[in-house]
Amino acid sequence: MNRKPQLTYLGHRAAIYSLCQGLEQGAFLSAGGDGIVVRWQVDAPNDGHGLVNVGEPVFSLQLIERRSLLLIGTGSGRLVIVDLHTRREVQAHSAHTKGIFRITLLDDHALACAGGDGTLSIWRFTDDLSSPLTLSRRIPLCEEKLRDIVLSSDHQRMIVACGDGSLRELDLPLLNERQRFDGHANGANCAALHPSKPVMVSGGKDGQVKIWHADGRLALEWPAHKGSVYATSFDPSGRYLVTAGRDALLKVWDANTLDVVVRSNREKNAHTHSINALFWVGDVLLTASDDRRVQGWRLPD
Numbered sequence: 001m002n003r004k005p006q007l008t009y010l011g012h013r014a015a016i017y018s019l020c021q022g023l024e025q026g027a028f029l030s031a032g033g034d035g036i037v038v039r040w041q042v043d044a045p046n047d048g049h050g051l052v053n054v055g056e057p058v059f060s061l062q063l064i065e066r067r068s069l070l071l072i073g074t075g076s077g078r079l080v081i082v083d084l085h086t087r088r089e090v091q092a093h094s095a096h097t098k099g100i101f102r103i104t105l106l107d108d109h110a111l112a113c114a115g116g117d118g119t120l121s122i123w124r125f126t127d128d129l130s131s132p133l134t135l136s137r138r139i140p141l142c143e144e145k146l147r148d149i150v151l152s153s154d155h156q157r158m159i160v161a162c163g164d165g166s167l168r169e170l171d172l173p174l175l176n177e178r179q180r181f182d183g184h185a186n187g188a189n190c191a192a193l194h195p196s197k198p199v200m201v202s203g204g205k206d207g208q209v210k211i212w213h214a215d216g217r218l219a220l221e222w223p224a225h226k227g228s229v230y231a232t233s234f235d236p237s238g239r240y241l242v243t244a245g246r247d248a249l250l251k252v253w254d255a256n257t258l259d260v261v262v263r264s265n266r267e268k269n270a271h272t273h274s275i276n277a278l279f280w281v282g283d284v285l286l287t288a289s290d291d292r293r294v295q296g297w298r299l300p301d
Contacts, residue, residue, distance in 0.1 A: 005264075005269065005270060005287075005295035005296055005297050006296055006297060006298050007042070007045045007284070007295065007296030007297075008045055008269070008293055008294070008295050008296070009030070009040055009045045009048060009293065009294035009295070009296070010045075010046075010048075010292075010293060011038060011048045012030065012032055012033075012034055012036070012038065012292045012293075012294075013033075013034040013036075013292065014032055014033030014034040014057070014292060015032050015033045015273075015274075015276070015289070015290040015291075015292060016030050016031070016032035016033075016276065016277070016288035016289060016290075016292060016293070016294060017031065017032040017033070017057070017058065017059050017060070017276050017277060017288065018030070018031050018032065018058060018059060018060050018061045018073075018276075018277055018288070019061070019277045019278075019279035019286055019288050019294065020061040020062055020063050020279065021063050021065075021279075021281070022039055022040075022063065023063070023065065023068065023084055024041075026041050026042050026043060026281060026282070027039060027040065027041055027042070028040055028042060028279060028281050028286060029051070029061055029063070029070070030048075030288060030294050031058035031061055031072070032057065032058060032276075032288070032292075033057045033058075034057075035053050035054050035055050035056050035057060035058060035074075036050050036052070036053045037050070037051045037052050037053075037054075037058065037061065037070065037072065037082075038050055038051065039051050040294070042281045042282070042284050042286075042296065045296070051070070051082075051084070051087055052070075052072075052082050052087055052089070054072055054074060054078075054080050054089075056074050056075055056076055056078075057074065057075035057099075058072055058073070058074055058075070059073050059074065059075055059099045059100055059101050060072070060073035060100050060101055060102050060103045060113075060114075061073070061103070062103035062104070062105060062111065063084075064105065064111075064125075066108070067125070067132065068083065068084045068085055069081055069082065069083060069084065069090075069132060070082040070084050071103050071111070071133075073095075073099070073100025073101070073102070073103050073113060074099065074100065075099045076098075076099065077094060077095055077096035077097050077098050077099055077100060077115060077116065077117070078092055078093065078094060078095065078100075079092065079093045079095035079096075079100060079103075079113060079123075079133070080092045081132060081133060090129070090130060090131075090132065091130070091131055091132060091133060093133065093135070095113055095115070095121050095123075095135075096113065096115030096116060096117050096119060096121065097115075097116075097117045098115060098116030098117045098145070099115070099116040099145075100113050100114065100115055100116070101114045101115070101116060101145065101146060101147045101148070102114040102146070102147065102148050102149045104149040104150070104151055104158070105151075106122075106151065106155070106158070106172065106173075107155060107173075108125075109124055109125055110122060110123065110124050110125070110136065110173075111123050111125075111133075112149055112158065114145075114146035114147060114148060114149050114160060114161075115145075115146055116145045116146070117145075118140060118141055118142045118143050118144055118145065118146060118162075118163070119138050119139065119140050119141065119146070120138070120139040120140075120141055120146060120149075120160060120175075121135065121137070121138050121139075122135075122136040122137040122138075122139070122175065123135055123136060124136045137175070139175060141160060141162055141168055142162045142163060142164040142166070143163075143164065144162060144163025144164045144187060145162075145163040145187070146160055146161070146162055146163070147161045147162070147163065147187070147188065147189045147190065148160070148161035148188075148189065148190045148191050149161075150191045150192060150193055151172075151193075152193055153193070153195065155172060156171065156172055157169055157170065157171055157172060157178065158170050158172060159191045159193070159200060161188040161189055161190055161191045161202065162187070162188055163187040163188070164187065165182060165183065165184045165185060165186065165187055165188055165204065166180050166181060166182050166183075166184075166188060167180070167181040167183075167188050167191055167200070167202055167212075168180055168181075169181070169216075179215075179216045180216075181200075181202070181212055181216055181218075183202070183204075183208075183210055183218060183221070184202065184203075184204025184205065184206055184208060184210070185204070185205070185206040186204070186205040186206060187204055187205040188202055188203075188204045188205075189203055189204055189205060189228055189229055189230055189231075190202065190203045190229060190230060190231050190232045191203075191232070192232045192233050192234055192241075193234075194234055194238050194255070195234055195236060195237070195238045196238050197238065198213065198214035199211060199212070199213070199214070199219075200212040200214070201232050201234075201241060202232070203224070203225075203228075203229025203230070203231070203232045203243055203245065204228070204229060205228045205229075206228075207223050207224065207225045207226060207227055207228065207229060207245070208221050208222065208223055208224065208229070209221065209222060209224040209225075209229060209232065209243055220258075222258075224243050224245075224251060225243065225244075225245040225246070225247050225249060225251070226246075226247040227245055227246035227247045228245050228246040229243055229244070229245040229246075230244060230245045230246060230274065230275060230276050230277075231243070231244045231245070231275065231276065231277055231278040232244075232278070233278045233279075233280070234255065235280065235285070235299065236280060238255055239254070239255055240252050240253065240254065240255055240261070240299055241253040241254075241255045241258075242278055242285060244275035244278060244287060245274065245275060246274045247274075248264075248266065248270075248271045248272055248273050248274060248275060248289070248291075249263065249264055249271075249275070250262070250263070250264040250270065250271070250275060250287055250297070251263050251264075252285075252299055261299075261300060262297070262299060262300070270295065271287065271289040271291055271293065271295060272289075272291045273289050273290035273291040274289060274290040275287050275288070275289050276288050276289060276290065283298060283299070284296045284297065284298060285297045285298075285299060
């Protein structure tokens with residue numbers, strides 16, 4: 001069914017590229033082309049507060065809750081670390097020569113960054129409050145952008161979506177390449193792992209969504225969007241698969257039948273430009289777009 005969003009968050013002055021959780025319950029953060037990280041409460045869309053301005057486009061965010069740190073990946077490849085209590089920058093690294101598209105926490109001691117230079121960087125936390133991150137490894141994976149990193153629920157493997165069309169599965173903690181999924185013409189943009197089944201979903205520049213078995217076999221594929229698929233996610237229960245992309249459409253699929261149960265509609269005040277990011281806050285699905293809006297959706301019961 002066509003659906004309009006229940007919540008709209010306005011305030012950014014440029015495209016929004018990233019969403020992540022906030023420190024408080026029900027809070028989330030957004031950032032994008034204006035360089036400003038904004039804090040919101042999911043139930044208060046008219047009450048956003050700017051936390052920090054890094055002075056350049058922000059491509060990725062990651063909260064380190066137990067350390068009260070916010071990690072910011074910029075369009076130039078800087079990795080900026082902000083103390084959320086003081087809202088001050090405590091450290092910055094020239095991590096990549098091009099933008100950082102994803103920051104993923106691997107465990108309590110390490111995280112990974114996906115760089116536009118085709119390199120995966122691995123960072124470890126230190127006990128030095130003035131210098132909380134140190135570079136551990138750089139792993140060149142391809143000549144194109146790395147767009148996404150997803151971690152398995154058992155923290156034994158990670159999937160990296162690569163601009164050469166592949167998805168690389170690396171084991172943890174050694175980070176050896178276990179297998180490679182090849183399948184997206186012109187580049188793989190995003191991936192998601194089912195919360196309870198041995199299934200991976202990927203989306204690419206070809207507009208295709210593909211479902212993969214854990215052993216690397218392709219199970220199913222279909223043209224889900226007109227243009228690049230930029231984001232995909234399962235809801236926490238695994239009941240729904242969500243995809244979004246350059247065509248400005250949000251689609252929610254029944255994860256068992258793959259029937260479309262929700263489809264956004266521009267005529268009902270949904271996004272008018274590319275959807276770049278998805279994020280869940282409880283039962284609310286958040287979407288971020290080039291149209292400078294974050295929107296909140298509640299899915300069917």
